[in-house]
Amino acid sequence: MSDDGFELLIRKEGAIRPLDEASLDSDQPMKAILEILANERRRCIIYYLREHESAVVDTLIDHVRAHEWGGSPVSPDPSQRERLRVELLHAHLPKLENAGVVEFERTGEYVEYVTASETFELFVQLAESAER
Numbered sequence: 001m002s003d004d005g006f007e008l009l010i011r012k013e014g015a016i017r018p019l020d021e022a023s024l025d026s027d028q029p030m031k032a033i034l035e036i037l038a039n040e041r042r043r044c045i046i047y048y049l050r051e052h053e054s055a056v057v058d059t060l061i062d063h064v065r066a067h068e069w070g071g072s073p074v075s076p077d078p079s080q081r082e083r084l085r086v087e088l089l090h091a092h093l094p095k096l097e098n099a100g101v102v103e104f105e106r107t108g109e110y111v112e113y114v115t116a117s118e119t120f121e122l123f124v125q126l127a128e129s130a131e132r
Contacts, residue, residue: 033120036099037127042092047128049102049113057093057109061085 048063097104103112
């Protein structure tokens with residue numbers, strides 16, 4: 001156990017062990033995982049897709065807007081929706097796709113969550129728990 005009384009545990013192969021004793025897979029470098037999770041909009045998209053498995057881009061836009069506007073997907077400025085669409089289509093979704101987190105079919109604007117590495121899933125769970 002660490003000196004501050006907090007110990008991170010991981011369940012792997014039916015056993016619960018301290019994180020530093022577990023041999024985590026290394027499919028995704030730590031820097032890439034942290035970079036993906038550093039952005040609130042990407043985390044919002046990941047949380048949604050983990051729960052629903054897939055979505056069209058318009059649904060993700062509405063979900064992100066609702067999250068940012070306190071539950072209401074409606075904002076006072078309609079151009080904000082278009083700016084968010086551009087940001088998702090040209091920045092966040094390609095970054096998630098390149099990291100192997102989602103499959104993004106651009107023609108139909110369809111996004112599917114790809115079960116990422118065990119290490120990535122662990123960090124997503126930690127981030128989601130911390131944000132609740």
